[in-house]
Amino acid sequence: MASYKHPCKYCGKLIARDSNFCPFCTQENPLGPMRCPICxxxxxxxxxxxxxxxxxxxxxxxxxxxxxxxxxxxxxxxxxxxxxxxxxxxxxxxxxxxxxxxxxxxxxx
Incomplete structure (x- = not known):
């Protein structure tokens, strides 16, 4: 199964689809929905x-x-x-x- 890269919602660079952090801009949740930083x-x-x-x-x-x-x-x-x-x-x-x-x-x- 191919693992396609997706754009980071913050910086637009292509990253792995299972990324929890963008390796380029270091933002959390670069692909999924915004999440509360507390809970x-x-x-x-x-x-x-x-x-x-x-x-x-x-x-x-x-x-x-x-x-x-x-x-x-x-x-x-x-x-x-x-x-x-x-x-x-x-x-x-x-x-x-x-x-x-x-x-x-x-x-x-």
Missing amino acids: RYPLEDGAKVCGHCGVSPWSICESCGKETFLGDRCSNCGTPMVIVCPNPDCRTRQSPASKKCIKCGKPLR
């Missing part, structure tokens, strides 16, 4: 919040100021996306795809 629930086009956990999958990139999908990198400029723990005693910088701080365990949102 992995499939998102409908235009969704403002996840229908499963209620988290908004969108954020504003601090580097370019544009709205981007909440992932490891800005989908516009490629800058790594980070969130700072709101706990004044912690302030750990981390990936925004988590509900709790990786260091102190306090809620990030």
